[in-house]
């Protein structure tokens with residue numbers, strides 16, 4: 207067993223860590239306030255070749271492994287959760303299903319531009335009446351002559367305004383239950399397709415969260431992704447990979463909150479001493495450091511299993527569950543260590559706290575992760 211990063215992984219970590227500190231961190235608080243999308247950051251990430259990172263070079267990717275992907279998500283999230291989720295969703299939800307289930311022609315048409323960073327990837331599963339229970343999908347697709355016609359709506363979809371097409375689930379045969387759900391690649395400029403970005407959120411304010419409305423949207427027959435009736439299974443498999451991304455985000459946000467807390471504890475003096483000399487504060491920092499380390503190892507293990515072609519469903523769910531709950535605890539303690547200043551926006555840990563909450567909800571809530579793990583351990 208080798209716990210050392212490979213040369214490539216270490217190199218990518220250095221590049222993205224420097225980039226995050228120099229290009230992403232400076233505007234993060236302002237973007238949180240205004241909700242401005244970090245478009246310039248993504249243009250630069252495209253130049254760095256990060257937007258197709260884990261996909262083969264023949265599609266414009268960098269052929270890197272899933273640990274590299276996790277490292278990039280972690281480092282971006284360490285300074286800006288909104289940038290982290292945008293990147294993670296682009297790769298693991300937008301591009302991955304096309305790579306995993308698309309035909310060669312679909313990969314040429316839809317994956318290549320995503321890898322080049324011409325626009326962002328997105329994934330539409332959740333609906334107003336189908337969240338944790340994605341089997342309750344109501345958006346419907348029917349074949350009319352040689353075209354699919356889609357009608358319905360999706361909610362909370364990340365990157366919708368910056369995508370030129372999305373992978374979307376729709377019911378093709380109601381009587382078959384989850385085996386009657388299929389996936390489609392839908393251009394966002396198709397007639398009848400509306401993308402709205404009107405949500406007022408608790409955190410991740412600079413990320414783009416959208417509502418999609420499909421009114422008789424007509425797409426070519428060949429835009430079916432994978433086989434008819436396999437959409438539900440495909441999306442569950444996509445979410446397994448996505449959970450590595452959310453878990454890596456959690457490690458990154460927690461690391462960012464911890465770094466700020468350690469620095470603050472050393473600088474802030476009360477009772478004539480630095481906070482970091484008080485055992486109560488030391489124990490908080492020790493617990494934070496330990497939990498981040500455990501979560502990072504869990505993320506790397508799930509990513510490693512994925513790269514080995516082994517089953518990683520349980521490990522991805524465990525990593526996502528542990529890391530997201532750990533991140534909430536760490537961010538809570540980070541505010542506590544900062545005292546009243548932690549409650550103020552200037553010190554940034556309150557942003558981390560607000561951003562972290564989504565990690566216990568998106569790509570399967572904590573309750574859903576426990577259900578996935580329970581099934582995997584044979585309950």
Ligand SMILES: Cc1cc2nc3c(=O)[nH]c(=O)nc-3n(C[C@H](O)[C@H](O)[C@H](O)COP(=O)(O)OP(=O)(O)OC[C@H]3O[C@@H](n4cnc5c(N)ncnc54)[C@H](O)[C@@H]3O)c2cc1C
Nearest residue numbers: 329330331332337338362363364415567568569570571573
């Ligand atoms: C900022 C943001 C970005 C998102 N991005 C995307 C995206 O890009 N694409 C996408 O498709 N979706 C996206 N989502 C949606 C997200 O995945 C869902 O919100 C999530 O899966 C939960 O669904 P829900 O909100 O409908 O909650 P519900 O399913 O209504 O759950 C409500 C509560 O009930 C619990 N619950 C539900 N069923 C059970 C059960 N059987 N047993 C025990 N407890 C249960 C849940 O755990 C939760 O605590 C995003 C959401 C947010 C907030």
